[in-house]
Amino acid sequence: MRRPAAAALIVAGALALTGCGGSDGGPAELSVGSAYMPQPVSDMAAGFLTITNEGDSADRLTSVSSDVAGQVTVHETVDGAMREVESLDIPAHGSLVLESGGNHLMFEQLKRKPKQGQKVSVELRFAESDPLTVEIPVKPATYTPKTGH
Numbered sequence: 176m177r178r179p180a181a182a183a184l185i186v187a188g189a190l191a192l193t194g195c196g197g198s199d200g201g202p203a204e205l206s207v208g209s210a211y212m213p214q215p216v217s218d219m220a221a222g223f224l225t226i227t228n229e230g231d232s233a234d235r236l237t238s239v240s241s242d243v244a245g246q247v248t249v250h251e252t253v254d255g256a257m258r259e260v261e262s263l264d265i266p267a268h269g270s271l272v273l274e275s276g277g278n279h280l281m282f283e284q285l286k287r288k289p290k291q292g293q294k295v296s297v298e299l300r301f302a303e304s305d306p307l308t309v310e311i312p313v314k315p316a317t318y319t320p321k322t323g324h
């Protein structure tokens with residue numbers, strides 16, 4: 176009767192490894208990188224970043240807000256046309272990429288125009304994980320996305 180006990184110990188050890196971080200069990204582990212905002216040339220601005228998920232469960236980016244904009248929406252680009260989406264998937268052990276010509280954040284009703292060299296504070300909210308606040312650096316306007324909105 177000792178073998179089952181030994182097997183249980185091994186399973187418990189594996190769980191302890193994957194559960195590192197000591198959180199309350201939130202299985203998605205999100206981090207943000209490669210963030211930037213092209214200096215806006217109108218009363219709208221775009222934002223790009225990559226959300227990496229090192230956890231065992233998928234999550235979704237569900238909403239975004241920023242103190243510089245009255246509204247921030249999430250857009251995807253399909254066949255060259257942008258459209259607003261309710262959420263974007265962040266796969267387990269994968270990443271969600273927001274990049275020029277693809278998925279992006281749209282800052283509308285700008286309260287001030289961010290300038291190159293400044294940073295814009297953005298809060299990202301998710302279906303499962305706790306919100307993340309990111310300081311997005313403002314880059315030259317040459318990153319301006321295609322027209323269309």
Ligand SMILES: [Cu+2]
Pocket residue numbers: 250257258279280281324
């Ligand atoms: Cu857009």
